Amino acid sequence: MIELVELTKKFKQIHAVKNVSMFIEKGEIVGLLGPNGAGKSTAISMLSSLMEPTGGDVRYLNKSMLKNPAPLRKVTGMVPQEIALYTELTAEENLRFFGRLYRLRGTELNKKIDEVLEQIGLTDRRKEVVNKFSGGMKRRLNIGVAMLHDPELLIMDEPTVGIDPQSRNYILETVKRLNSEKQMTVLYTSHYMEEVEYLCDRIYILDKGNLIASGTQEQIKSILSTEKTILVQANRLTDEFVNAIKTNPTVNRIIVGEMEITIIVPKEVNIFSWLIKLAEESGLELSSVNIKTPTLEDVFLHLTGRALRD
Amino acid sequence: MIGILLAKFKLFLRSPGTFVIFTAMSIGFAFLLSGAGGMTSFQVPAYATEEKIRDSYIGEQLEEVNALSLQWMSEAEMVEQIANGKAEVGVVLGEDSFKVIVGVDSPNVTMIEQSIRDIYKKKHQLEQLVGQLQDTEMDIQQVMRSPIFSIQTGSFRSSDAVVYDSSYQALFGFTLFFVIYTIAYNVLPILIEKKEGVWDRVILSPVRKWEMYVANLIYSFITGYLQILIIFFVFRYLVGVDFNGNFFITLGLLIPYVFAIVSLSVVITAIVKNVQQFNAVIPIVAVSMAMIGGAYWPLEIVESKVILTLSKVNPLTYGMEVLNGFAIYGYSVEELLFPISILVMMGVLLMGLGIHLMERRHV
Numbered sequence: 001m002i003e004l005v006e007l008t009k010k011f012k013q014i015h016a017v018k019n020v021s022m023f024i025e026k027g028e029i030v031g032l033l034g035p036n037g038a039g040k041s042t043a044i045s046m047l048s049s050l051m052e053p054t055g056g057d058v059r060y061l062n063k064s065m066l067k068n069p070a071p072l073r074k075v076t077g078m079v080p081q082e083i084a085l086y087t088e089l090t091a092e093e094n095l096r097f098f099g100r101l102y103r104l105r106g107t108e109l110n111k112k113i114d115e116v117l118e119q120i121g122l123t124d125r126r127k128e129v130v131n132k133f134s135g136g137m138k139r140r141l142n143i144g145v146a147m148l149h150d151p152e153l154l155i156m157d158e159p160t161v162g163i164d165p166q167s168r169n170y171i172l173e174t175v176k177r178l179n180s181e182k183q184m185t186v187l188y189t190s191h192y193m194e195e196v197e198y199l200c201d202r203i204y205i206l207d208k209g210n211l212i213a214s215g216t217q218e219q220i221k222s223i224l225s226t227e228k229t230i231l232v233q234a235n236r237l238t239d240e241f242v243n244a245i246k247t248n249p250t251v252n253r254i255i256v257g258e259m260e261i262t263i264i265v266p267k268e269v270n271i272f273s274w275l276i277k278l279a280e281e282s283g284l285e286l287s288s289v290n291i292k293t294p295t296l297e298d299v300f301l302h303l304t305g306r307a308l309r310d
Numbered sequence: 311m312i313g314i315l316l317a318k319f320k321l322f323l324r325s326p327g328t329f330v331i332f333t334a335m336s337i338g339f340a341f342l343l344s345g346a347g348g349m350t351s352f353q354v355p356a357y358a359t360e361e362k363i364r365d366s367y368i369g370e371q372l373e374e375v376n377a378l379s380l381q382w383m384s385e386a387e388m389v390e391q392i393a394n395g396k397a398e399v400g401v402v403l404g405e406d407s408f409k410v411i412v413g414v415d416s417p418n419v420t421m422i423e424q425s426i427r428d429i430y431k432k433k434h435q436l437e438q439l440v441g442q443l444q445d446t447e448m449d450i451q452q453v454m455r456s457p458i459f460s461i462q463t464g465s466f467r468s469s470d471a472v473v474y475d476s477s478y479q480a481l482f483g484f485t486l487f488f489v490i491y492t493i494a495y496n497v498l499p500i501l502i503e504k505k506e507g508v509w510d511r512v513i514l515s516p517v518r519k520w521e522m523y524v525a526n527l528i529y530s531f532i533t534g535y536l537q538i539l540i541i542f543f544v545f546r547y548l549v550g551v552d553f554n555g556n557f558f559i560t561l562g563l564l565i566p567y568v569f570a571i572v573s574l575s576v577v578i579t580a581i582v583k584n585v586q587q588f589n590a591v592i593p594i595v596a597v598s599m600a601m602i603g604g605a606y607w608p609l610e611i612v613e614s615k616v617i618l619t620l621s622k623v624n625p626l627t628y629g630m631e632v633l634n635g636f637a638i639y640g641y642s643v644e645e646l647l648f649p650i651s652i653l654v655m656m657g658v659l660l661m662g663l664g665i666h667l668m669e670r671r672h673v
Contacts, residue, residue, distance in 0.1 A: 050510050073514050084507030086317060088324045093317075100313035101515035129324075145511065 001026045001185060002047070002072075002153065007056035009042050009209075016042040018209040019056070024153070024187055029179050031200030032189040033296060039209040040189040041081060044155050047187070048078050077151030081158045083138045084145070085130050091117065091141050092126040095148060102149040112148055119174065120144040136167020143171065147178070153185045154178065160195060168195075175199060193296040205300060212303045217296070224294040224302055227252060230263045231290045232275060237261065241282040248274075255301055264302055311517070314525035318499075322533065328495050333537045336488040337544055343480035354422055355388040355400040356380040363403050367436070371429040372403075378425055401426060406434075481551065482633040483605035485541050486626050490571055490596040493534035497575035498588055500526050500668070505584070523665060527572055534568045554637045563636055563646065566653035567629035573657045574625065576664030603627040628653045 002024045009017040017039040024030045032040050045051035047058055049069030058065045060072040085094050095113045104112055117123045120140040130138060139159060146154060156175070160168040172195060178184040190196050196203055203220055205213040213220050234241075237259065245254055245263060250271060253264040265271055272289065279286045292298070322329070356372075358364050364382060372380055380401075383391075388400040392413035399419050402409040408430060410423050503509040512522055542561060545551040553560045578595060582588045600606055602617055603626030612618060621627040628649035635641040635649070643650075 048514065050513060074516075076514060078511060078514055080507035080510060082505070082507040084511050086321060086508070088321050089317070093320065097313060097317045098511065098515070101512060101517050103516060 001061065003057075003059040003062075004043070004047060005057040005059060007043065007046055007058065008054045009039075009046060009051065010054040015209045017046070017053075017206075020204075020206070020209075020211045021056075022204050022211065022214065024185060026152070026185055027179070027183045028201045029175070029186040029188060029199050031196035031203040032187060032206060033191070033193060033196045033203055033300075034189075034206035035191050035300075037208075038191075038206040040191075040206055041157055042209075043206065044157055044187065044189060048076055048155055049073060050078075075152040077146035077149065077154045079143050079146045079154065079156040079159050081161060083130075083142050085138065085141060087130040087138075090127050090129050091122050091133075091144075094130060094141060094145060098145045099148045104148065116144045116147050119147065119178070121170065134164075134167070136163040136170070139163050139167060139171060140174070143174065150182075151184070153187065155187045157189050158191070159188075160190070160192065172199060193300070197296055203296065205296070205303070207300070207304050213299060220296060220299050221294045223299050224264075226267055227264050227294075227302065228267050229292040229294055229298045230265065230271070230275070231260060231288070231292050232263065232286065233260045233288045234279065235259070235285045235287060238282050238284065241278060241284055244278050244282070245275075253301060262298075262301065264298065311521035311525045314512070314517070314522065315529055318525070318529040322529075329492055329533060329537065332488045332492045333540050336484045336537070336541050339484040339488075340481040340541070340545070341549070343484070353379050353381055353397070355391050355397045356382055357385040357388045357400070357402050358382065359402065359404045363405060366405075367433055368403060368405075368429060371432070372426065375425050375429075378422060406430075478551075478634065478638055479608060481541075481545055482630055482637075483600065485538055486567065486603075486629045486633075487596060487600040487605045489534050489537050489568065490575075490599065490626075491592065492537045493530050493568065493571045494575040494578065494588075494592050494596075496530040496533045497526070497572065497579050498585065500576075501579045501582070501588065502585065527576070527661075530572050530575065531568055534571060535565070538564055538568065554640055556636065559643065560633065560636055563632045563643070563650070564629070566650050566657065567625060567632065569657040570625040570629075570653045570660065573660035573664060577660050577667065578664075580664045580667035599624050599626045604630045625653055625656050628656075 004020055004022045006019045006021055007017055008019055020043055034040050046053045049065060049072055065072040092113060095116060099109045099112060117126050120143060122137060122140060143159060160171055175186055179186055188199055197217060202216055204211055242256055245251055250269045251263055251265055255262045275289060363369055372378060391397040392400050392411055398414040399422055400411045408426050412419050546553060546557050578591055582591055602620045603624040605626055609621060631649040632646050635646050
């Protein structure tokens, strides 16, 4: 349906996005995962024709959309990261305004407004000014506006930033429902790997403008098939303990938290007993040592040496 | 485009605070600095002891005094108005003498008494002349209407006569000054909408980009012009300023100025990066323009060549020139075509530059 071909965006000397190629098939939910500043928003701005690429192409139904993006715009619903609403208008007035922009009028517009309000669960609050909404309600309306014209492709740029878990779940469920009931194609960007893991059929991982991995969850996690992740939790950590792990030649990577360390080692290596002995020598009290099932976070750590939220 | 305009006006009605504040400040400053009531005549209840006095030399001369407006009534009504505090002072006019009945002692009493005394004094002088020359009073008046010598007045600084009218200066100056804020703060939402993603949403819709700009700029123009209309209507119909008898033409002459300020606001909005910068820049630009353009004081008293040169590239200079030229100097619209053309030209150039700069930062 949509294809990005070696898409590049350069701001002066900085490559925000570098030779990124990806495709989205009709009816799938594709995740674009990466830390802040990875180039996700830039990539989707180019995909949605809001930003001109420095190089590469955006193709919709095998036609380049760079010169004439109108066909792509027509089928695209954009949910920006910011709350792109008139906060002094009511929920209904916002939907009416954006609906009119899509040439919806009269009964058709009213029907669509009712339908969208129902989908985002704001029917009872339709007459309320957006300023008075909670963060989660604003986010839901932000999504609702993008759905007014029944887009084939919904591009969502970090739609759950800064909201409570309940609202986040509501949004994730709404996305799932739109995809299953309306066969809406969704491009979902996030730096929350658990959201992407929950929603997406296929995933692209971006870091510093480069595409570093892509595929289904299983394909991506299989990158770690030769390694395993050990999570060590303790009452406190000392430099001596951390340095000893870092200098262990069998350890591929580590990430140090306040009271826990994530260690990636080759699958065949067993450092379990060594860790316990080291903790004893360092005077630390370990609360747990777990061998984890690999997550996307672990893959990102493996590929970049950093955590997703660094 | 209509949808965008409707949304803008809905938003305007939801929070008209900025507009109301700047309109009220314009009216307040213009009223206070023009000498509160200096533009209007003082209403004085008057009673004539004889009916013929109203149409006599005394009555006619009193009608000519701009500062006074006689309200003819019976003696009882006049006394009642003063007693009830509806009038500060009243006058009883006789054929050869007058009385001033004072309710509230104020500087106006002296002014009224002096004005009437001057007229009676003049009448007595005329009567004496008539007696001496065995001529008629009408003949004397005829001679005075067609004098042998004509006198022209001019300023010491240039060959052009400079007429300074503090009431018009404050009204025009503060109106043109405060409308800069109103217009600029109505163009600012373009920047905010771009930052918040609303602009992107509209771009992705079937609405064309020119429609987005035109709707936003028409809205800014209308709010700015509406502010001017309110201020001028207040001064025309509540305060009594007559705008040289051509009120509606005066309003029309302001259109190029408002257009130029909308364009200037587009340039400023395109240059600044965020609302904080905009808030810092606008007062600097508006106050500088007002100082250089003659909104606070007439440019004729400015001697600095630098300021006079800068004033040539300031839309406010030409806005003041148009208003002063029409209302004070009595120029025709044709005679004001030069400043009007410059304002239109500035508007077109700045609009082109502003939109170009905005688009360079955005697809």
